Amino acid sequence: SSSELGDPRRTEGCMQRFILHPNCPQRGVWEINSLLLVVYDIIWIPLQLLEPEENAFTNVMEWVTRLFWSADIGCSYLTGFVTTHGFVELRPKPIAKRYLRTWFTLDVIVVGVDWMEIIIASIVYGGAFRFSRAARALRIVRMVRLLRLLRIREMAKVLFESMHSETIKELADMISIFLMILVSGHIFACVWYGLGTSEIEPGSWVEQTFAYRHGLGYRYMASLHWSLSQYSGGMDEIRPANVTERIYVVVVLVFTLMVGTVLVSSLTSSMTQLSILANEKKSKLSMLRKYLLDNKISSRLCLRIQRNAEFSLVEQEMFLPEQSVELLHLLSEPLRIELHFELFARVLKHHPFFDEYIDHCPHIMQKVCHCAPKIMGVSCGDIVFNVGEIPPKPKMIMVTSGSLTYTPVQRGPASVAGRKSLNVVGEETVRSSSRVSVKARPSAGRVSRRSVFNAAASSTVVLEPGMWIAEAVLWTHWMHRGVLTASSDSRLCLLDAAMFQQTVTAFDHDEFNPKIYANHFVALLNAAQDLSDNTMLLEAEALTRLEKELTAAAEAKSNRPKRRASLAKF
Incomplete structure (x- = not known):
């Protein structure tokens, strides 16, 4: 079926009324909840290897995450998407085909692991295996749920697209780099402690340092200290005590060497770009002040001019002018007309005449919005x-x-x-x-x-x-x-x-x-x-x-x- 550019594609059928627009408020709330649960999984699942004590909150959250991600599979079948040509696809069949090609396999694996935990737990408490080994297997199986980290990339992409200031984008890049270092350090630390208590080989770093005698806080901070130190070459206080731990140390060192180099270069690039943006702004304002002083402009007018210039710079960062976007000039004329109509029609609709004129003669108002407003x-x-x-x-x-x-x-x-x-x-x-x-004269009472x-x-x-x-x-x-x-x-x-x-x-x-x-x-x-x-x-x-x-x-x-x-x- 054909539709105008940017308009939603719909079809007739009983399922159509249940389809959600990808930008609707309900979907936004769902995405926020999914992001919070992904963050919870990142923190809590690796921490299972340190054998923390379970409580009512963690037990409730286990069922909340399990039920939420199970429902998310059905919700994904009912959420439209934006095609590469700018259409909003809301037909059930294309939505299902796209979901089957993208996230369906990963979601089924992760949700299947969530429900498999119940089966493994029932076997553990049923006495079919030795409790410690089965519990350890259960913790390893839970690590598969970290595959949901792949979802953060898609969520971050949507978040970055909503940012209009280059300064904010550079700061967000720097924050994301720090978060990547902390997340990788958190996972490495938990796995490092898990290896120390795995009993795969006799002797371990946990036994050498007597870390098992301390509480959860000490054990976690010691492991995190070790993992973060790998970005700078390692530490002497905690060393591998067997072949398995040494292999893991080598793998982590190679990873931190490669990824650390990329992250440091990205961080340096972001800081340099941020410095360039700040210096460029300072240079422009300094040149303006010099011009005003050289021409002996009154201090009151100088203050107003400088304030206006600062406002204009902030305005340019928040709302990028059309003439600064080179790709817009490569668009076809009809597409630019439609773009301008969507930009300015929402403003003109506040006026009662233009509201009616847009409804009766949209083809004329498209031309008006293309050439008249600024x-x-x-x-x-x-x-x-x-x-x-x-x-x-x-x-x-x-x-x-x-x-x-x-x-x-x-x-x-x-x-x-x-x-x-x-x-x-x-x-x-x-x-x-x-x-x-x-x-x-008006009528009586009016x-x-x-x-x-x-x-x-x-x-x-x-x-x-x-x-x-x-x-x-x-x-x-x-x-x-x-x-x-x-x-x-x-x-x-x-x-x-x-x-x-x-x-x-x-x-x-x-x-x-x-x-x-x-x-x-x-x-x-x-x-x-x-x-x-x-x-x-x-x-x-x-x-x-x-x-x-x-x-x-x-x-x-x-x-x-x-x-x-x-x-x-x-």
């Missing part, structure tokens, strides 16, 4: 636009993060009385049928949107994420009526009015015509007592009138008598 960052105290400013490149502003403050500046009754009527872009006058009478707008036009507004301002630039020639200032470090989505108008007018609109909305919007502006860049209370009224006009047109079209087509005679 992201801009502002820092606290920045003035985005000022009163009386006629923007050379007008843009509607939508807040995606942070907050801004809009302060209207009214010009007095005389200027309002002599105000010229605004016209829709591309038309000389607004049609008289679209004009709204200022004297019209407050009109226009009166609310007149009250809001003279009040200060705090713009938060999901809010917008200066929509009027899309529909008419506009001069800003107030001051917009950033209250905090913010990210804005700017919708270019010229590109929006050029794109929209290139299409025919049979049903949802933005020109009708523009006429109503500008008419409501002309009817307002005070003009303001904050028109968030007018959009709903203009959209309501547009919907009424479209409904009336649709009803008139449906009631129109149809002409009977005459049949041609042959």
Whole structure:
């Protein structure tokens, strides 16, 4: 079956409703639990070789892990996946085929070992074998469960993909290297003590050092001390006492020599890269400070400029600009259009008009999102636009993060009385049928949107994420009526009015015509007592009138008598 790029692939059937999306919250909670249980297995299973005392917690956790991983096999059959072409595959049959090819064999082996432990334990307590030997066999069988370590790689990949800062990624690389050293040291230490108590050969390092006389803490720390010292060539305090232990020491030394070299080089590379990133940032800020000092810029402005520069650097690390990603320029034009649509449609949908426009004309809004919007960052105290400013490149502003403050500046009754009527872009006058009478009164017990707008036009507004301002630039020639200032470090989505108008007018609109909305919007502006860049209370009224006009047109079209087509005679 075919589907659009990135859309989920589904099929009809009784199993389809049970399939989970790979990025759904339920699957995320399941993955977190699986990660915690893998960490528990890494710590507890090797520790069994040191013969710790069991308690109620460990007994409960044995059954929790056994039941969880058994259920995970069924859950894997019910979880979709993302294909190499970007599709989200949610059909049961392809999901089952992929799982059988990847994790199924490993999961069955590990879960089978989990349940085999119960059989071995029943034989032990049934007296079929000598208790000590069977218990030791049980501990060795449990080590197979460490194969779940392979799952951490997949989980780490998902975690790294969610990181956007290069600095955080380098720090995460360094932490992962330290964790790999500790995990390998933990496993080597537990196996080393297990060899010392295995009774394979007479004499062992445990007997020579009398480690068995001490508690679990001492035995574990002595073994861990020995294992970590292998990364630096070994230690003299604890030495192998038989051939089996000496073979194990040689194997561990070879492993630590090879893996240790790779880990140290990776750690050095990560630290070097981290240092380069830090020095590059310091160098840029130092050059900026030198420029400001050389040109004798005031200290107050210097502080604001430096703060803005630091914010921009952090912004660039957290949100990589599109122009910095070379591979995006290699994508096909239709794919880039779809990418931009997904990026900006979620922002524009906060606006009621664009929410409807996206639903009715998604093909047009794909083009709009491709060429009209762009992201801009502002820092606290920045003035985005000022009163009386006629923007050379007008843009509607939508807040995606942070907050801004809009302060209207009214010009007095005389200027309002002599105000010229605004016209829709591309038309000389607004049609008289679209004009709204200022004297019209609301019905009893109801407050009109226009009166609310007149009250809001003279009040200060705090713009938060999901809010917008200066929509009027899309529909008419506009001069800003107030001051917009950033209250905090913010990210804005700017919708270019010229590109929006050029794109929209290139299409025919049979049903949802933005020109009708523009006429109503500008008419409501002309009817307002005070003009303001904050028109968030007018959009709903203009959209309501547009919907009424479209409904009336649709009803008139449906009631129109149809002409009977005459049949041609042959």
